[in-house]
Amino acid sequence: MLTMLDQKGSKNDEAVRTNYIQLWKKVGLNVKLYEGKALEYNNYLDVLSSNKRHDFDLWTGVWVLPPEPTSYPSYISAPDSELNYGHFTSKENDKLVAQMNSPKAFNTKYRIGQMHKWQRYMQKEAYVVPLYYQYDLETISKNVKNFSTTTENVKYNFWDQVALTK
Numbered sequence: 001m002l003t004m005l006d007q008k009g010s011k012n013d014e015a016v017r018t019n020y021i022q023l024w025k026k027v028g029l030n031v032k033l034y035e036g037k038a039l040e041y042n043n044y045l046d047v048l049s050s051n052k053r054h055d056f057d058l059w060t061g062v063w064v065l066p067p068e069p070t071s072y073p074s075y076i077s078a079p080d081s082e083l084n085y086g087h088f089t090s091k092e093n094d095k096l097v098a099q100m101n102s103p104k105a106f107n108t109k110y111r112i113g114q115m116h117k118w119q120r121y122m123q124k125e126a127y128v129v130p131l132y133y134q135y136d137l138e139t140i141s142k143n144v145k146n147f148s149t150t151t152e153n154v155k156y157n158f159w160d161q162v163a164l165t166k
Contacts, residue, residue, distance in 0.1 A: 005034040005059040007044035048085045061085065070115050073097045088127040096121055
């Protein structure tokens with residue numbers, strides 16, 4: 001028996017969840033919902049982020065990948081990260097993340113190599129299994145100035161600089 005933590009959502013979310021549970025049953029996995037139901041979002045987050053309660057086996061959720069890919073492992077799998085919802089930790093993972101963000105990583109080839117090592121490790125561990133990816137497209141008119149979609153110019157507090165011209 002596996003326990004699945006999930007959050008309440010739309011009728012469509014409920015149908016997807018029901019379908020997963022039925023498909024798992026067909027392959028021999030008996031999955032029940034945590035506390036017998038999908039939780040309201042705040043309760044779901046409390047259980048998911050708690051370092052004390054690990055009484056679920058799998059969970060569903062969404063997150064956004066950052067524009068700088070090597071920052072992702074630092075916040076999703078670092079032992080002290082509040083976003084490490086899977087509560088996954090290992091010495092090997094800590095070592096790979098540290099190497100990826102070390103001063104040596106200012107060398108692009110080294111950084112890419114370390115990212116590939118971490119990706120191979122995480123594929124082997126499979127502690128997070130993406131079910132699907134969604135891409136968001138942003139259309140920016142040529143009349144908008146001071147807004148860039150390139151990753152080199154990522155600024156998190158830039159809205160006061162964005163303007164619409166004629």
